[in-house]
Amino acid sequence: xxxxxxYGDIDEEAARWAARIDRGPLNQTEERALDRWLSGNSRxxxxxxxxxxxxxxxxxxxxxxxxxVVSTRSPRAKxxxxxxxxxxxxxxxxxFMLLQSPSADDAAFQTARGEVRRVPLEDxxxxxxxxxxxxxxDFRNGQRSIHxxxxxxxxxxxHDAARPFVVSADDYTVKAIGTAFVxxxxxxxxxxxxxQEGIVxxxxxxxxxxxxxxxxxxEVNLRDLAPRIxxxxxxxxxxxxxxxxxxxxxxxxxxxAAAAAFNRYNNIAIEVTPEVAQREVVGWYSANDPVGFAKxxxxxxxxxxxxxxHGIILKPLxxxxxxxxxxx
Numbered sequence: 001x002x003x004x005x006x007y008g009d010i011d012e013e014a015a016r017w018a019a020r021i022d023r024g025p026l027n028q029t030e031e032r033a034l035d036r037w038l039s040g041n042s043r044x045x046x047x048x049x050x051x052x053x054x055x056x057x058x059x060x061x062x063x064x065x066x067x068x069v070v071s072t073r074s075p076r077a078k079x080x081x082x083x084x085x086x087x088x089x090x091x092x093x094x095x096f097m098l099l100q101s102p103s104a105d106d107a108a109f110q111t112a113r114g115e116v117r118r119v120p121l122e123d124x125x126x127x128x129x130x131x132x133x134x135x136x137x138d139f140r141n142g143q144r145s146i147h148x149x150x151x152x153x154x155x156x157x158x159h160d161a162a163r164p165f166v167v168s169a170d171d172y173t174v175k176a177i178g179t180a181f182v183x184x185x186x187x188x189x190x191x192x193x194x195x196q197e198g199i200v201x202x203x204x205x206x207x208x209x210x211x212x213x214x215x216x217x218x219e220v221n222l223r224d225l226a227p228r229i230x231x232x233x234x235x236x237x238x239x240x241x242x243x244x245x246x247x248x249x250x251x252x253x254x255x256x257a258a259a260a261a262f263n264r265y266n267n268i269a270i271e272v273t274p275e276v277a278q279r280e281v282v283g284w285y286s287a288n289d290p291v292g293f294a295k296x297x298x299x300x301x302x303x304x305x306x307x308x309x310h311g312i313i314l315k316p317l318x319x320x321x322x323x324x325x326x327x328x
Contacts, residue, residue: 013037014047021118038120048120110134111151114265114288116243124158125165130184130243131265131287152184154244157198168205170222175209176200182240191220194232194240202227248287252280255297255314262290269311270294276303276316 017034020026026034038044111117111129119127122139129135133151144160146153148169157165159178167174167183169191174183179198185191193202194217202218203209210227212218215237218227232240239249248261256277259270265287279301285293294312298305306313 010041010043010047014044017048038124106140107137108134109137113267116246121158123160123163126156128154128156128244130154148183148185150185152182152243154180154182154196154241156180171204172202172220172222173205173209174200174202179214189222191222193218193220193227194237196237196241242284243287246287248285248293250281250283250285252282255279255281255301255303258293259314262287262293266290271311271313273313273315276301276314279303 017037020030038048109117109119109127109129111131111133113132115131117129119129119137121127121137121144123144125144127135127137127146130152133153134149135151135153136147136149138145138147142163144163144165146155146165146167148167153167155165155167155176157176157179161177165176167176169183169185172191174181174193176198179200180196181198181200182194182196183191184194193200193212195212195214197214199214200212201209202212202220210218210229212229215232217230217232217240219230220227236251239251242249248258248265250258250261253261254277255272258281259272262285263269268290270290270293281297281301283296285296290312294305294314297303297314298317302317303314304317306315
C-alpha cells in the first residue's frame with residue numbers, strides 16, 4: 001500500500017490507509033509499511049489525519065465500514081464486497097467532501113459507545129480516544145492544543161520543545177513536551193490524569209502547575225483546589241490502560257462499579273440489585289462481552305442472571321445449600 005507519489009497522490013494513499021485502519025488491527029507487515037509511509041514525507045501525517053477525520057462524521061456510511069483500529073464493538077460478519085466497499089467509500093468521501101472536512105491542524109474527533117479510535121496527529125503524536133469521547137484538536141499558529149470535551153484520551157506526544165503539547169479539560173490544563181499520558185473525565189466535576197512515561201504539568205489555567213512523573217496518577221475534584229496524587233506500580237499502570245486493548249481490568253471493584261464500567265461500552269446494560277451490588281470482583285474481561293462477564297460472575301459469586309428486554313440483571317442466587325464466599 002506504499003506510495004510515494006509515483007502511483008497516485010498523497011491524499012489518495014492516505015484515504016486507502018484510513019480505510020484499511022478502519023477495517024481492523026493492522027498486522028506487523030502493515031504496521032511497518034504504515035510507519036515507513038508516515039516517515040517518508042512530512043505531508044503524509046497530515047493527509048492521514050484528514051482522511052481519518054472524514055470517517056468519523058460519516059454516519060450514513062458507517063454501517064458499511066468496519067470497526068476502527070481498536071474497537072470493542074461486537075464483531076460483525078463482513079462479505080468481501082463490503083470490505084472492498086470500505087475503501088471505495090473512504091476514497092469517494094475524501095474526494096468529494098474535502099472542502100467540508102476539518103483541516104489537519106483544526107479538527108474535531110468523536111467516538112461512539114464501544115468504540116476506541118487511534119488518531120495520528122500531524123506532528124507525529126498519537127491520540128487514542130476511549131469509548132464515547134470527544135476532543136477538539138488545534139495545531140494552528142504554532143501551538144499543539146487539544147480540548148478534551150468528554151470521555152478519555154491517551155496521548156503519545158512527539159518531542160518538540162518549541163511547541164508544548166497541552167490538553168485542556170474544563171478549567172485544568174495538562175502540559176507535556178515528550179511523554180505518554182491519559183486524561184479522563186469520569187464525571188462532570190472530576191478529572192483524572194495518569195502518566196505512563198515522561199513528565200507532565202497539571203494545573204488550573206491561571207494557577208501554579210503541579211509536576212507529575214511517570215507512574216503518577218492525579219485525581220481532581222474540580223470544586224477543590226488540590227489534586228490527590230497516587231503512585232502506581234507497573235501492574236496498576238497496565239490496568240489503568242487496559243481499555244486500549246479492549247479490556248476492563250477489575251481489581252476488587254464492586255459489582256456496581258463493574259457494571260457501570262461495562263455499560264460505558266455496551267448497549268446491553270448490566271443492572272445490579274442492591275443485595276449484591278457491593279460484592280467485589282477481580283479479573284480482566286473483554287469490554288464488549290457483558291454477557292460473558294455476567295456468566296463468570298454467576299459461576300463464581302453465587303449470583304443469578306436474569307435476561308430482560310432491557311439488558312442483564314445480576315441478583316442474589318436462591319441457594320438450597322450454603323452459598324460460597326462473596327469474593328473469588
